[in-house]
Amino acid sequence: MYDVIIIGAGAAGLSAAIYTARRKLKTLVISIDKGGQTILTSNIQNYPGFYNEHGANLMKIFEKQAKELNVEIILGRVINVEKNEFFKVELSNNEFYESKSVILAYGKVPAQLNIPGEEKFSGRGIHIYAIYDAHLYKDKTVAVIGGGNSALDSCLILSSCCKKIYLIHRRNEFRGEQVLVDKVKNLKNVEIILESFPVEFKGEKKLNSLIIKQNNELKEINLDGIFVEIGYLNKVDFVKDLVEVNEKNEIIIDLNCNTKTKGLFACGDNTIVPYKQTIVAAGEGCKAALSCYNYLNNKTGLTIDWTH
Numbered sequence: 345m346y347d348v349i350i351i352g353a354g355a356a357g358l359s360a361a362i363y364t365a366r367r368k369l370k371t372l373v374i375s376i377d378k379g380g381q382t383i384l385t386s387n388i389q390n391y392p393g394f395y396n397e398h399g400a401n402l403m404k405i406f407e408k409q410a411k412e413l414n415v416e417i418i419l420g421r422v423i424n425v426e427k428n429e430f431f432k433v434e435l436s437n438n439e440f441y442e443s444k445s446v447i448l449a450y451g452k453v454p455a456q457l458n459i460p461g462e463e464k465f466s467g468r469g470i471h472i473y474a475i476y477d478a479h480l481y482k483d484k485t486v487a488v489i490g491g492g493n494s495a496l497d498s499c500l501i502l503s504s505c506c507k508k509i510y511l512i513h514r515r516n517e518f519r520g521e522q523v524l525v526d527k528v529k530n531l532k533n534v535e536i537i538l539e540s541f542p543v544e545f546k547g548e549k550k551l552n553s554l555i556i557k558q559n560n561e562l563k564e565i566n567l568d569g570i571f572v573e574i575g576y577l578n579k580v581d582f583v584k585d586l587v588e589v590n591e592k593n594e595i596i597i598d599l600n601c602n603t604k605t606k607g608l609f610a611c612g613d614n615t616i617v618p619y620k621q622t623i624v625a626a627g628e629g630c631k632a633a634l635s636c637y638n639y640l641n642n643k644t645g646l647t648i649d650w651t652h
């Protein structure tokens with residue numbers, strides 16, 4: 345029996361673990377990977393105290409700190425969370441763990457195209473955020489895939505440093521705001537390709553082309569990088585009876601990271617809290633942990649309040 349099980353070992357989950365462990369709560373972190381989305385960032389420039397380094401190095405420090413406080417971390421995919429007297433957390437390998445409280449810190453997943461080559465070149469030619477990785481493609485040719493505000497925004501960012509940008513969208517009009525559409529249409533180095541969709545990323549060691557399908561014909565575009573901007577998936581299926589969500593499937597929490605279920609907390613990218621950034625996730629993880637500590641203390645009759 346754990347005091348708390350934390351689902352997710354990204355910035356939110358590991359920060360939460362550091363705080364629960366420092367309050368001597370018996371803490372288990374269960375996560376598909378260690379480090380979460382931050383490890384995809386090749387150059388962190390906006391996490392105060394940590395500058396111009398790979399995101400993976402930052403997350404290794406989070407993990408080291410948690411482990412030194414005796415946090416147990418196991419790799420696994422959670423497929424169900426139930427609450428009776430205690431919480432029961434089930435993994436895809438049929439194992440399960442029990443705890444007095446749970447912190448949900450499982451982030452969000454950028455939607456994928458699920459086409460050949462995507463896994464191979466992910467983070468090495470295929471990117472998600474132009475704002476972070478545009479500088480890698482100075483004077484190069486790239487493609488942006490998508491038709492919403494993020495895709496249009498990415499074109500604007502990339503147009504200031506790239507030689508040429510292909511904007512590829514499956515519909516015949518954009519979903520994004522008209523003001524952004526107009527700006528993109530006026531950019532001299534952007535070529536818009538509508539009613540087409542990607543079918544394969546190609547290259548040997550490096551990505552060097554994209555195959556698209558347009559009017560039932562295949563066309564190969566030579567390029568150096570691709571930005572896939574087709575939105576995010578917030579997965580709540582495994583906790584859906586225990587939480588309320590907004591229209592984006594983000595978990596609704598109050599200011600102290602409480603969900604609608606007592607003893608169940610949420611923090612980071614999987615919640616309604618705006619500005620999906622590592623530092624925000626880390627801060628929210630801290631809040632969720634202290635709220636969890638308060639909850640467990642109150643249950644046992646102690647009344648130390650860490651909200652102050």
Ligand SMILES: Cc1cc2nc3c(=O)[nH]c(=O)nc-3n(C[C@H](O)[C@H](O)[C@H](O)COP(=O)(O)OP(=O)(O)OC[C@H]3O[C@@H](n4cnc5c(N)ncnc54)[C@H](O)[C@@H]3O)c2cc1C
Pocket residue numbers: 351352353354355356357374375376377378379380381382383384385387388389390391420421422423449450451452454471472473476611612613614620621622623625
């Ligand atoms: C390419 C890229 C670049 C970025 N660059 C920056 C940047 O430079 N600066 C910045 O501040 N932010 C950046 N961000 C955003 C930042 O990474 C996120 O805001 C932050 O990682 C959110 O942390 P989190 O802990 O909430 O979620 P995540 O980092 O997503 O961590 C969630 C964890 O939960 C695990 N998990 C998910 N589902 C399950 C499950 N069912 N069972 C068990 N475990 C599960 C995942 O494996 C993961 O380890 C970037 C994001 C991306 C994708």
